[in-house]
Amino acid sequence: MRLALVLLLISMQMMLTSCTKPEPAYQWQLPPGFPEPVVPSDNPMSAAKVELGRYLFYDTALSSNQSQSCASCHQQQHAFAEPKKVSKGSTGQPHRRNAQALVNVAYNNSFTWAHDGLAHIESQLLIPLFGDAPIELGAAGQEQAILARLNRQPYPELFKKAFASNKPDFSQVVAALSSFTRSLLSFNSRFDRYAYQQDDSALSQEELMGLDLFFSERLECHHCHGGFNFTQATSHQRQPLDRRPFHNTGLYYTQRTDLADMGYPQHDTGLSEVSLNPADDGRFRAPTLRNIALSAPYMHDGSLATLEQVIDFYAAGGLVSTIDGQISDGRQHPAKSSFVRGFNLTTEEKQALLAFLHSLSDPSFTTNPAYSNPWLSP
Ligand code: HEC
Ligand code: HEC
Structure with missing residues (x-):
């Protein structure tokens, strides 16, 4: 009798399970050929x-x-x-x-x-x-x-x-x-159309000149802002390995002997706070440059107001500034990446690099109704 009841319950349970429709797999809105992101197994997308x-x-x-x-x-x-x-x-x-x-x-x-x-x-x-x-x-x-x-x-x-x-x-x-x-x-900038959607006319001559500069060994930008997200901090189904995407770009260096750290302001020394390794002083993650023209000001502390200033900063090989009356010369930071050496740009080249960075904006991202405030649009 008791066994029959248990069997009845089990078969009811099975009926219930087979009646609930399985949730359809989540549809990533990705252009053809792009890998799906890796999602933690205990929080699958729906x-x-x-x-x-x-x-x-x-x-x-x-x-x-x-x-x-x-x-x-x-x-x-x-x-x-x-x-x-x-x-x-x-x-x-x-x-x-x-x-x-x-x-x-x-x-x-x-x-x-x-x-x-x-x-x-x-x-x-x-x-x-x-x-x-x-x-x-x-x-x-x-x-x-x-x-x-x-x-x-x-x-x-x-x-x-x-x-x-x-x-x-x-x-x-x-x-x-x-x-x-x-x-x-966000995968629908004019750069995407040029690079991934075979639209050769999506970028102007000026933007193409900027693209070449960005990927050149003279400017080195692509070493740290690499891959389809312009950052090394990317993993996906086909590339699970971390490549330590943290770099010191030479924003600060104060040689104050009273400070234990190596030169970034003590309220934010970057990765060294987490790793407790002084050699990580001033190392921050190279962020994505997608939509970069829309997200001013720049750097971890918002210290550079415009993209022009960012380009001038890299051209100088670091930032010279004053912190609490002390000269800070980021160019001299011993942990600065060897990819931030500085370079000379003509006015035309600077405009071209700027134009390229602007071509990474994706207006369909910033106006996508699926991402907008649902409380405003019932
Ligand atoms: C050594 C690696 C490295 C190189 C080379 C490099 N970057 Fe960066 N980039 C970074 C890191 C790290 C940050 C963040 C630094 C910080 O906040 O202190 C950054 C920040 C930026 C930002 C601001 C991003 C934001 O969201 O605020 C822009 C724009 C940028 N880089 C563009 C460029 C361009 C253009 C070049 C080539 C001229 C270049 N980078 C070369 C590593 C690099
Ligand atoms: C007071 C402003 C503020 C609020 C509110 C806030 N954030 Fe942030 N968010 C930040 C700042 C600043 C950072 C960078 C933090 C850092 O580097 O220490 C950040 C970083 C992040 C990042 C990391 C992005 C990356 O590329 O690594 C994510 C994701 C994020 N926020 C999502 C959220 C979500 C979701 C919420 C709401 C639960 C939220 N934030 C609320 C200011 C805010």
Whole structure:
């Protein structure tokens, strides 16, 4: 009798399982030939998670005082960066760094400007959500209050579709936000049309001259901004290996003997903070250059306001500036990459390189309705 009941239950269970339609595989919006990103096996992509994540990304309910969302610092029209030197958290605390653009981050094998231990968006997100140095969204200790705010429309249905769940929790919030962030793909610049879609007329003569300069051994840009994302920090199904994409480009060097570090300002010495190796002083990740014309200001601390200034900086082989009344001569930094040697450009060449960098902008990315604020368009 008892066995019959168990068998009945098992067969009912099997019927139920075979009745629920399997979720169709997630469709990456990739041009032909591009490899799919590698996604953590415990958070596979689904259209339902991406849609839920999009609502969460734009929802100020995620910050404890309801003043800020992810999108406050990551704005679509700026390739999901923001036009500020450094960010400011929800309680007004300044961040020491410039908000990164979120472009093809699904391919990143490291996250933030200088960390080799954050391998997944899932772990990176915990910083803006829960971090207190500085407070960004300030969700630490506010989890129950924030989850209670997600009890409103259209969340119940979205959580049900994404997780078959009637009880949202923070692991679901993080999984959905990560999925949405992974969905932000940009492959439709004029450079893409030229390089990958066989459209020979997509770039002007001037832009082609800039392209040649970018990939030349004289300028060396491509060594660090290489591959289809113009960064070495890329992994995908066909290239799982990390190539240590962190470099010292010679932004700073103060020879202050009272400082233990090697010359970058102590409030941000880059990778050495994480590795505790002084030789990593000033090493930051070479970021993607896709949509770079849209995400000014530049560098980890937003210290260079324009792309012209960035080009002048590389041409000089580093930056000479003043920090707290001390001369800082980044050109002399002993850990500076040997690829940042400096070079001479004619005015025409500089304009051409600039034009090339502008050709990496993808207007279909910054206007893609699938990435836009869903609270504005019901
Ligand atoms: C207060 C402004 C601010 C808020 C709010 C914020 N971010 Fe960021 N974000 C930044 C800054 C600044 C960095 C660079 C951090 C660093 O290098 O230490 C960053 C980095 C990132 C990165 C790493 C990108 C890369 O290429 O490595 C991702 C992904 C990201 N943010 C997603 C999010 C998401 C999702 C949210 C919402 C949960 C969010 N951010 C909220 C400012 C912000
Ligand atoms: C040695 C490796 C290396 C070389 C060579 C190199 N870059 Fe960079 N690039 C980096 C790193 C690392 C950063 C970030 C540095 C920082 O924030 O301190 C960066 C930042 C940038 C930025 C700002 C990105 C942003 O999102 O703020 C631009 C633009 C840029 N590089 C363009 C170029 C161009 C053009 C060239 C060739 C003239 C070039 N790079 C050569 C490694 C390199």
